Amino acid sequence: MPLSSITASRRVVVALTASALAVGLTACGSDSSAATPAGGTPQPGGTLRYGLSQAPTCADPAQAGTNQTIYVARQIVDSLTDQNPDTGEIVPWLAESWDANADATQFTFRLRDGVTFSDGTPFTASSVKNNFDAIVHSIGGVKAPSAVGYLAGYTGTTVVDDHTAQVNFSAPNAPFLQATATLQLGLLSDKDAAKSAEERCAGDLSATGPFVLEDYQQDKSVTLVKRAGYSWGSDAFAHDGEAYLDRIEFSIVPESGVRTGSLASGQLDAISDALPQDAPQIEGAGGGILTTSNPGIPFGFQPNVTRGVLTDPAVRAALVPAINRQELVDTVLGPDFKPATSTLASATPGYAALDDVTYDPENAQRILDEAGWVPGAEGIRVKDGQQLSFPVLFSPVFAGNQAILELIQQQFRAVGVDLQLDLQSMPEQTARQNSGEYESSYYNSTRADGDILRTAFGLDGRNINRRGPIPQLDEVLTAQLTTTDPAARAELIRQAQQLVLDDGLWIPTVELSQAIGVGPNVQDLAFEASARLQFFDTWLSE
Amino acid sequence: MVRYLVSRVLQAAGVLWAAFTVSFGVLYLLPSDPVSMAASADNGTPVDAAAIAELQARYGLDQPVWTQYRNALGSAIRGDFGTSISTGQSVTDAIGAALPSTVVLASTALTAAVVGGTAVALLATYTRIGWLRNALLSVPPLGVAVPTFWVGLILLQVFSFRLKLVPAFGDQSIEHLILPAITLALPVSAVIAQVLAASLTSTWRQPFIEAARAKGASRLRIQMRHALRLSSIPAFTIAGVLVGSLLAGSVVVETVFSRAGIGRLTQMSVMAQDIPVVQGIVVFSAAVFVLVNLAVDLLYPLIDPRIVGARRRQGVAPEVERAPAAHDADLEVKALV
Numbered sequence: 040m041p042l043s044s045i046t047a048s049r050r051v052v053v054a055l056t057a058s059a060l061a062v063g064l065t066a067c068g069s070d071s072s073a074a075t076p077a078g079g080t081p082q083p084g085g086t087l088r089y090g091l092s093q094a095p096t097c098a099d100p101a102q103a104g105t106n107q108t109i110y111v112a113r114q115i116v117d118s119l120t121d122q123n124p125d126t127g128e129i130v131p132w133l134a135e136s137w138d139a140n141a142d143a144t145q146f147t148f149r150l151r152d153g154v155t156f157s158d159g160t161p162f163t164a165s166s167v168k169n170n171f172d173a174i175v176h177s178i179g180g181v182k183a184p185s186a187v188g189y190l191a192g193y194t195g196t197t198v199v200d201d202h203t204a205q206v207n208f209s210a211p212n213a214p215f216l217q218a219t220a221t222l223q224l225g226l227l228s229d230k231d232a233a234k235s236a237e238e239r240c241a242g243d244l245s246a247t248g249p250f251v252l253e254d255y256q257q258d259k260s261v262t263l264v265k266r267a268g269y270s271w272g273s274d275a276f277a278h279d280g281e282a283y284l285d286r287i288e289f290s291i292v293p294e295s296g297v298r299t300g301s302l303a304s305g306q307l308d309a310i311s312d313a314l315p316q317d318a319p320q321i322e323g324a325g326g327g328i329l330t331t332s333n334p335g336i337p338f339g340f341q342p343n344v345t346r347g348v349l350t351d352p353a354v355r356a357a358l359v360p361a362i363n364r365q366e367l368v369d370t371v372l373g374p375d376f377k378p379a380t381s382t383l384a385s386a387t388p389g390y391a392a393l394d395d396v397t398y399d400p401e402n403a404q405r406i407l408d409e410a411g412w413v414p415g416a417e418g419i420r421v422k423d424g425q426q427l428s429f430p431v432l433f434s435p436v437f438a439g440n441q442a443i444l445e446l447i448q449q450q451f452r453a454v455g456v457d458l459q460l461d462l463q464s465m466p467e468q469t470a471r472q473n474s475g476e477y478e479s480s481y482y483n484s485t486r487a488d489g490d491i492l493r494t495a496f497g498l499d500g501r502n503i504n505r506r507g508p509i510p511q512l513d514e515v516l517t518a519q520l521t522t523t524d525p526a527a528r529a530e531l532i533r534q535a536q537q538l539v540l541d542d543g544l545w546i547p548t549v550e551l552s553q554a555i556g557v558g559p560n561v562q563d564l565a566f567e568a569s570a571r572l573q574f575f576d577t578w579l580s581e
Numbered sequence: 582m583v584r585y586l587v588s589r590v591l592q593a594a595g596v597l598w599a600a601f602t603v604s605f606g607v608l609y610l611l612p613s614d615p616v617s618m619a620a621s622a623d624n625g626t627p628v629d630a631a632a633i634a635e636l637q638a639r640y641g642l643d644q645p646v647w648t649q650y651r652n653a654l655g656s657a658i659r660g661d662f663g664t665s666i667s668t669g670q671s672v673t674d675a676i677g678a679a680l681p682s683t684v685v686l687a688s689t690a691l692t693a694a695v696v697g698g699t700a701v702a703l704l705a706t707y708t709r710i711g712w713l714r715n716a717l718l719s720v721p722p723l724g725v726a727v728p729t730f731w732v733g734l735i736l737l738q739v740f741s742f743r744l745k746l747v748p749a750f751g752d753q754s755i756e757h758l759i760l761p762a763i764t765l766a767l768p769v770s771a772v773i774a775q776v777l778a779a780s781l782t783s784t785w786r787q788p789f790i791e792a793a794r795a796k797g798a799s800r801l802r803i804q805m806r807h808a809l810r811l812s813s814i815p816a817f818t819i820a821g822v823l824v825g826s827l828l829a830g831s832v833v834v835e836t837v838f839s840r841a842g843i844g845r846l847t848q849m850s851v852m853a854q855d856i857p858v859v860q861g862i863v864v865f866s867a868a869v870f871v872l873v874n875l876a877v878d879l880l881y882p883l884i885d886p887r888i889v890g891a892r893r894r895q896g897v898a899p900e901v902e903r904a905p906a907a908h909d910a911d912l913e914v915k916a917l918v
Contacts, residue, residue: 090750094841094849096667180632181616187632237669257668257678258849259841260751292750292839296734300742301749 083283085579087561090292090301090310094258097240100225101174101183106553107311109222109571111261111289115248116225119148119167121273122217122487122568127388129216130274133162133226133247143213143523144192150202154271156228158245164204168196169232171206171224182236188494189218211521213528214490217388221487221569247271249282249575261289276575277563283578302326302556308579309564313556314438315373325559330375331566333551334387335485336495337379338443340431340546345505347429347478353410354427354456355543359395361403361454362447367549371442375554379547382492382539386550386570389489389532393540396547403454412455420455428457433481434468443548444481472503483551487569489532492516496535496544504544512538589878593871600867601657601860605650608856616642616666640666653860662861667853672861675846682752683842686834687827689758690765694823697766698773705774706781707804718778724771729830733764733837750839761838765830769823773816780812787811814884821874828866 095108100116103109119134134148154162171190180187192208199205208215218224226232228245242255249272250263269281290307292298298310299317303324313321313328321328340358342349349355364378377385380392407420407427415421419428433440441462448458463471471477480503484495493516494500498508515538519531539545553570560581567573616636637643640663641652656663662672698721705717740760741749747756784790785808793803831844843862850858 097669179636181636237664240669256841257670257675258846259678290750290839291841293836293845294734294839297737297749297837297839300737304742304745304749306741306749 079580081278081283081562081576081578082580083281083578084285085283086286086288087284087308087574087577087579088288088290088306090298090307091289092291092293092295092298092310092312094291095261095289098242098244098252098255098261099236099239100222100227100246101170101178101186102236102240103222104185106571110311111263112225113222113567113571114250114263114287114574115244115252116222116227116246117154117248117271117273118221118225119150119219120216121275122220123275124566124568127487127568129220132220132273132275133271134219137216139213139216139523141523142521143211143215144208146206146215146219147199148204148206148219150204151271152202154247156245156247157251157266158228158230160228160230160245162226162247163201164196164198166226166229166232167204167206168198169229170226171196173232174224178236178239183223185221186223189215189221189224213520213523214488216523217488217490222571250284250287253286259291263287263289272575275567276573277565278576282575284574287574299556302558305558308558308561310556313554315375315554317556321556326557326561328375329555329557329564329566330552331570332377332384332386333483333485333553333570334384334390334487334568335491336382336483336545337384337550338437338440338481338483338548339379339382340479340481340548341495341503342479342543342546343475343477343503343505344543345475348425348427349429349478349543351410352543353406354412355546357403357406357410357454358451358456358546359403359540359543360397360399360406361451361456362546362548363398363400363450364396364547364549365398366450367443367446370446371439372549372552376552377550379550382536382545382547383489383532384550387487387489387491389529391533391536393537395540400450400454407455414455418452418455419457426457427455428459429478430459430461431479431481432461432463432468432471432477434463434465436465437483437551440481447548472501475505479546485551485569489519489528489535492532492535492539493520496539506542506544509538509542512542589875593875596871597864597867598654601654601864602650604860604863605653608854608859609646609649611854616640657860657864662864663857665850665855665858667850667855667858672857675858676843676861676865679841679843679846682840683828683831683835683844685758686752686761686765686840686842687824687831689762690769690827690830691823693762693766694770694773698770699777701770701774702777702781703804703809705778706785706808707800721771721774721778724767725775727767729764729768729833730837732767733760733834736760736764737837752838752840752842757838757840761834761840764837765827765834768830769826772819772823772826776819777812777816780815781808784808784812810884814881817877817880817884820877821870824873825866825870828869 091107091110093105093107095111096105097103097108098112100112103112117133119132120129120137121132122128123130131151133151133154135151137146137148139146148167150162150164150167156162171193172195174183174186175190175193178186192210192212194207194209197205197207206215226246227239231239231244231246241257242252244252249266249269251266252261253264254260254262264286265282265284267281270279272279292301292307292310295312295314295317298307299313299320301307302310303320303326318328342355344350368376368378380396381390382393383390410422412420412422412427415426419426421427431444433444435441441460444458444460448460451458461477468480468482472480484491496504496512497516498506498513512535515531515535519528519535522528522531553566555564555572557564560579562578562580563576565573565576616633634643641649644652653663660673664671665675668675701717701720705714708714708717737749737760740746747759751757790803790807793807798807828843831842832848833844834840835842835844836848843865846858847862850862
């Protein structure tokens with residue numbers, strides 16, 4: 040039976056307690072976490088052979104940055120909480136329950152009993168303390184930017200008793216609860232937590248996860264085996280007890296055509312980064328492509344408001360309706376991708392669609408006309424002798440970037456705006472972002488929490504906009520940090536999305552999607568809330 | 582001989598120093614540094630400037646360039662290239678782990694290339710059938726011209742994905758070696774065939790061939806006993822270049838065939854701007870190049886005893902003696918292409 044691509048479209052919200060109500064749902068009722076159609080009763084056993092598109096950079100969950108690294112590390116490490124990929128709700132994992140104080144500076148977790156690390160040592164409240172202390176004090180923000188960011192304002196963990204850990208912050212940190220569900224705050228054994236950043240990368244780690252690292256060879260391969268006796272799976276998992284698969288063998292197959300060919304010829308069971316053009320070959324062999332769109336900030340332009348024509352708010356406002364996002368998806372990316380509809384991606388908890396993110400070239404023309412940008416030579420508008428032209432700094436970190444921007448170049452041209460493409464390597468883009476030498480920068484950023492708006496647009500973040508204070512926005516971004524009520528926080532995040540757009544701080548284009556190719560024998564391979572793979576419920580038929 | 586060896590070793594050290602210095606300069610001039618790059622891998626998360634500064638201090642990136650260079654050179658002389666910034670592995674370990682895969686691949690490919698290239702050259706110059714000769718002589722330029730990447734993918738498509746005879750990725754067994762070795766051998770064998778065929782052609786015009794013929798030797802005997810030996814000298818001369826092109830070719834071949842060797846390590850560390858690893862690989866490759874050239878020079882007398890005489894007379898490398906032959910061969914290669 041041929042498999043169609045299944046797009047996991049999730050409208051999710053953060054909930055502070057396990058029973059929190061869902062708010063702000065605009066769910067379109069589509070399928071939940073991507074999975075192949077039910078192939079009968081799950082059978083335990085077997086080895087799944089997986090083709091990664093890049094070598095994992097490091098075995099340590101706290102330092103994991105790339106998707107390929109996370110796909111491996113996620114399987115060996117458990118977190119305090121998990122996030123339901125369908126609802127965004129935070130559910131128990133290693134913590135059975137939790138609560139936070141009113142201003143979100145103190146979180147108390149009651150831990151599950153009887154959990155052990157794969158080296159045999161017990162998991163206790165001091166394990167939580169040792170792990171978080173190590174991330175902040177010895178690993179540090181350069182090696183573990185996400186983890187240290189999640190622990191912003193961390194003052195320490197109090198071990199109340201063996202099974203109660205109280206995490207303290209010097210300032211409100213409401214997004215911390217969602218962060219405890221991320222891989223980066225996953226928990227290692229006390230011995231491994233004490234290792235240096237480099238030692239942690241080299242593999243040989245003990246954690247509490249459903250799989251155990253059997254062999255980690257940097258740049259070569261990773262083998263995981265099932266953890267016997269695992270019985271503390273998250274509430275988001277579909278079954279209790281041990282994982283179904285006996286082993287997972289990760290090979291690194293950088294060339295996409297080779298990954299697809301290996302999948303279609305039965306040499307691999309599942310592969311990363313299946314390209315749209317590979318779909319016929321995979322489907323022809325009875326397999327399918329699983330897709331989900333990433334939560335966080337969708338792809339877009341971040342203008343430097345201190346440089347060039349983008350200092351004019353009218354220009355920034357006119358660019359939003361000048362982009363035909365559906366055409367970008369249809370022409371360049373294919374059906375697995377979605378046009379952006381807000382300054383947050385649709386899979387992010389608290390996402391709200393914004394009406395202004397709509398293609399309307401007449402409106403773009405009108406805004407520019409009213410702002411005094413009149414048609415000039417070669418169809419490019421001018422004002423006071425200045426041409427309406429600006430460069431965009433981008434890197435090929437996502438393969439579709441260049442083609443997307445070339446198409447946007449034509450769309451802008453149709454309303455009299457000249458866009459110049461400035462393709463650079465990733466290090467060069469980063470260096471230029473840090474030095475402020477750009478008029479606009481094009482990228483995206485993944486996180487399953489609306490707090491990403493603060494890191495991307497807050498004055499205390501990298502401030503790629505180079506903006507000054509905007510009181511209304513700054514207030515909302517700060518308020519969501521202190522608000523633990525899910526409904527109230529979702530409302531603040533909705534306001535922040537609108538304000539970021541109204542102030543012209545982000546010109547959204549398309550959402551990033553993950554595409555995983557699977558063979559006909561792979562069942563129930565799922566994405567977790569941050570759009571990364573979870574193999575716990577996966578099993579092999581035949 | 583001792584004086585000769587000492588001068589060659591000094592030359593080799595000079596080449597290694599130059600490789601180290603040039604690569605250091607190029608990497609230093611790149612716009613970003615690996616620490617800031619690693620720190621900004623996740624675009625959304627702001628990184629504490631103090632943390633970056635501390636890490637830069639740990640890798641010595643905050644020092645003046647001259648100090649960085651002196652420290653790096655000092656450690657490199659002791660064989661210590663530091664640790665990889667992106668993985669935390671020591672550079673020596675990373676190269677050590679990748680080396681066996683590449684050595685097996687490159688030596689298999691080199692053997693295949695020597696056998697294949699020599700066979701084509703011998704046959705092309707031996708045969709008297711005009712069309713066969715022309716056909717054989719036009720094979721090498723074709724072999725040089727087709728992109729390695731494309732050849733690799735075609736071989737995979739046919740022999741792995743369709744016929745399912747060999748695995749498509751990995752480097753665990755002999756089966757994994759067949760397709761990548763053929764892919765890597767192809768351009769190298771083409772070069773060997775070109776040079777050797779050109780050299781054989783010019784050797785056949787030399788007077789001593791006439792002498793051998795006058796003594797009643799058969800064409801086959803002249804080809805194998807007299808012409809091949811002398812003609813192999815230009816092919817030996819380019820051995821260093823061939824080893825270089827094997828290392829360069831391994832970057833593409835190891836990526837296509839998913840082998841964890843030096844080539845892919847090079848590609849990944851260049852992408853991540855992992856300065857210590859790139860420097861380690863550059864110096865390692867230069868060392869291989871230098872050693873191969875030294876070995877070739879020491880082997881010349883075994884092939885052509887006249888070269889020993891020349892060296893004794895002059896006490897220097899035998900460039901003078903071998904230059905005309907190599908020069909002739911070059912001209913012939915150009916004519917062939």
